[in-house]
Amino acid sequence: MKLIFIRRNILSISFSKISEIISVFFLILLFLSVLYEVIARTIFNQPTIWANELVGYFLVSASFIGSSYVLRHNKHLVIDLLISKLNKKLKIIFELIANLISFFFCFFVFIYGLKLVQISFILGVVSVSELRIPLWIPKLVIPLSFLFLSLEFLLIIKKKIILLKIR
Amino acid sequence: MIIFSIFLIIIVILTIGVPVGIGLGISGILLSMYLEGTKTLISIPQTIFSSGNSFLLSAIPLFILMSEILKKANIIQILFDTVNKFVGNLRGGLAITTIITSAIGASITGSSVANAASMCIVAADPMIKMGYKRNFTYGLIAVSGTLGILIPPSIPMLLFASVTNESVGKLFLAGIIPGLVLTFILCLYVIIFPNLKSKSKKLIINYTFAEKILSIKKAIPALFLPILIIGGIYMGLFTPTESAAVGVAYALFAGFFFYKTLKIGDLFGIFRESLHSTCMITLLIAGSMILGHAVTSLKIGDDLIILIQQLNLSNLEFVLAIMLLLFVIGCILEVISIIYIIVPILYPILVSMSIDPIWFAILFVVNMEIALITPPIGMVLYVIAGIVKRPISEVISGTIPFILVLVFFIFVLILFPQIVSILKF
Numbered sequence: 001m002k003l004i005f006i007r008r009n010i011l012s013i014s015f016s017k018i019s020e021i022i023s024v025f026f027l028i029l030l031f032l033s034v035l036y037e038v039i040a041r042t043i044f045n046q047p048t049i050w051a052n053e054l055v056g057y058f059l060v061s062a063s064f065i066g067s068s069y070v071l072r073h074n075k076h077l078v079i080d081l082l083i084s085k086l087n088k089k090l091k092i093i094f095e096l097i098a099n100l101i102s103f104f105f106c107f108f109v110f111i112y113g114l115k116l117v118q119i120s121f122i123l124g125v126v127s128v129s130e131l132r133i134p135l136w137i138p139k140l141v142i143p144l145s146f147l148f149l150s151l152e153f154l155l156i157i158k159k160k161i162i163l164l165k166i167r
Numbered sequence: 168m169i170i171f172s173i174f175l176i177i178i179v180i181l182t183i184g185v186p187v188g189i190g191l192g193i194s195g196i197l198l199s200m201y202l203e204g205t206k207t208l209i210s211i212p213q214t215i216f217s218s219g220n221s222f223l224l225s226a227i228p229l230f231i232l233m234s235e236i237l238k239k240a241n242i243i244q245i246l247f248d249t250v251n252k253f254v255g256n257l258r259g260g261l262a263i264t265t266i267i268t269s270a271i272g273a274s275i276t277g278s279s280v281a282n283a284a285s286m287c288i289v290a291a292d293p294m295i296k297m298g299y300k301r302n303f304t305y306g307l308i309a310v311s312g313t314l315g316i317l318i319p320p321s322i323p324m325l326l327f328a329s330v331t332n333e334s335v336g337k338l339f340l341a342g343i344i345p346g347l348v349l350t351f352i353l354c355l356y357v358i359i360f361p362n363l364k365s366k367s368k369k370l371i372i373n374y375t376f377a378e379k380i381l382s383i384k385k386a387i388p389a390l391f392l393p394i395l396i397i398g399g400i401y402m403g404l405f406t407p408t409e410s411a412a413v414g415v416a417y418a419l420f421a422g423f424f425f426y427k428t429l430k431i432g433d434l435f436g437i438f439r440e441s442l443h444s445t446c447m448i449t450l451l452i453a454g455s456m457i458l459g460h461a462v463t464s465l466k467i468g469d470d471l472i473i474l475i476q477q478l479n480l481s482n483l484e485f486v487l488a489i490m491l492l493l494f495v496i497g498c499i500l501e502v503i504s505i506i507y508i509i510v511p512i513l514y515p516i517l518v519s520m521s522i523d524p525i526w527f528a529i530l531f532v533v534n535m536e537i538a539l540i541t542p543p544i545g546m547v548l549y550v551i552a553g554i555v556k557r558p559i560s561e562v563i564s565g566t567i568p569f570i571l572v573l574v575f576f577i578f579v580l581i582l583f584p585q586i587v588s589i590l591k592f
Contacts, residue, residue: 024438027445030225031232034412038405052222055408060219062228062442063449070446076186077447077501081543083184098184105189105196113212138220142212 016072019148023066030058053129057138064145068152089167096160103153106146113143169465173198177458178499188450191504195458202464211457218453222408223329227277228445229411230320233392233418234276234285235441240422240429242389243285246271249382252374259361261297262307263354265290269311270350273318274393275414277325279539281444283312283547287554303362305555306565309547310573311353313536316502318346319397320414322448323535325407326506327528331514335407336400340590341525342532343397348586349533349576356572388421448503455507468512472519482520483581486527489513490534490577497538501546505535526587530580537573540566 037051070076083094120136127133173194180190192211199207237243250271251264265286272282287308294304316323319339328335395417396410405413422429475485496505510531517524539547542563552559580586 020439020442023442023446024435027228027232027438027442031229031412031415034225034229034408035416038409038413042404055222055225056220059221059225059228059449060216063219063446064215064453066442066446067450070443071186073443075443075447076188076450077546078184078186079181079544080184082182094183101180101183101193102185102189105193108196108208109212109215112209113215115209116212116216119209139212139216142216146212 015148015151016069019065019067019145020069023062023069026058026062026065030055030062033058049130053127053131053133057141060138061141064141065148067145068148071149071152071156089164092160092164092167096157096164099153099156099160103150103157106149106153110143110146110150113139113146117143169198169201170467173462174499186450187501187504188447188452188454191451191454191508192457195454195461198458198461199464202461210460214457214460215453218456219449221329222406223325223335224449224452226320226325226408226411227322227448228441229408229415230277230322231281231444232437232441233411233414234278234281235437236415236418236422236429237275237389237392238281238285239433239437240418240426242275242426243268243272243289245426246386246389247289249386252379252382255372257358259357259363261290261294262299262357262361265294265307266311266350266353266357269308270314270318270346271390273314273316273346274320274397275389275418276315277320277322278444279313279315279536280546280550282315283309284550284554286312287551291551291555298364300362300364300565301557302561302565304565305551305557305562306567306569307353307357309540309551309562309566310536310569311350312547312551313539313573314346314350316539317342317349317529317532317536319343319393320407320411321532323502323506323532324528326452326503327510327531330506330510331524331528333524333528337525337591338528339397339407340401341529341587344589345529345533345576345580345586348579349573352572352576352579353569356569360568388425392417392421451501451503452507455504458504459507459511462508463511468515471512472516475516475520482522485516485520486522486530486581490530493531493534494537494541497534498541499544500538501544502535502538505538523584523588526580526584529587530577533573533577533580537570540570 033051033055037048037055041047067076083091086094117136117139120134120139125135127135176197177190177194180193181187185193192215196208196211247264247268250267251261254260254263254267257263268290269282269286272286273279276282276285287305290308291304294307295301315321319342321339321342324338324342325335327333328338392414396414399405399410399413400407419429480488493505493509496509500508514524517527539545542548542559548559548562548566552562555562
């Protein structure tokens, strides 16, 4: 029993690590692309056709995939003015409710995000630029990252339930 | 009635501790389901996708990255010491140093929260040791930290421009003079009311001219950064996003080769730190946009225009009324959500009343500075309370006089719109 618990912890840690690394990767890519665009345009007078479009996708990828990692480190904006004043048990109950609500939202976006990707795929929607990228590829980021977020919220919920049982 | 219940829902969801971005998104979904049934739900992930899919908004992580690099290179401390050598001996010297350093810090960061946080780390202890009252110290750091969004670069201005299709360059440029004027007003305030404890000893250190020159030399690479960013945008060399990337490259260069305080090993950590703010902001944008879309379909704007015509409001009365409204909303909502939810309603009215949108944007930003330091939702208050590990009430009591200063400043800007329009493309 204990072993399973530890193994699950390792799983959850590595999963947050993955989202962190992917996200940092896209952030670096974003920076380098914009920098490349400036240099190509101002110095060599040869603007790229891809930077403008891809940078937007990089921003979506970096920020939403990283969201679950940021959630793990508790760095999303939360207003805890009221909650921090409650007694411990009530606090845990409130946090449990808040995390459940958040989980449902993220899971909802995950499901409808899959639908969005499916629709874009079936209709063969491509970007309006010269690149004509099939839009289901960048849109895949939405269901993926909200799946990550849902899982992260589930982990928090599990932790809160254990805390509640202990008390 | 609908507006009231939506507000109630937002407040309930947010106070039980749902992350703000998600809470706003949920309120948006509920509202659009109430208005148009379940068929609009499929557009929610699309809204989230397009909220981040923007070349302009890519400037946000880059500006964050830039200030994280400079923070790691310990630039604020260097600036603080330099400024202190020049104004430290004046009446209220250390307080003036704090204000001026914040203003310079504001020109190398786009966020008030980041600016106030790095100022707090550098200035809080020296000021208290010098004998300034605690609440005054925290209040001063809070208010001068909020200069971050008035003096360019500024993330809220970027978002304002993105919502209204105004030019980022024009907004950035328009923020410079008001920023300097506000800096001056704050300095005047602390000269008149230094708030030193009566028993504090006055410490006068006279620096030689050579020492001053030496410290200026150390500060110059940091001081050049805002010139590079704003000058580059102004001269049409680069777009705001590009200027942010150039700023990052420059900051890396200065940190590695000039200050030599940056190490290769720091880089991953810097990227990770910037990820925190970036993801927090984009989730907020996504949620605010979902709610914003739903609110737009309520057509509150049309009702407002009719109301204005019925009341026969002049432009001045209208602007004053909006400032009051924003002040109240600023207590409950945070800046980014206000931009995405309220500004789309207001903007068409501004245009129809032929109010200069750039001037209004500056008034708006100053109002948001107040929003950042008014409870219950004033992000700068929390950041400072968190860093100094003191009760938040102490910080709040310190900011009250400065909120009055900012309100006064809004009136100054309304009476003298030239302050905004003096620098123009």
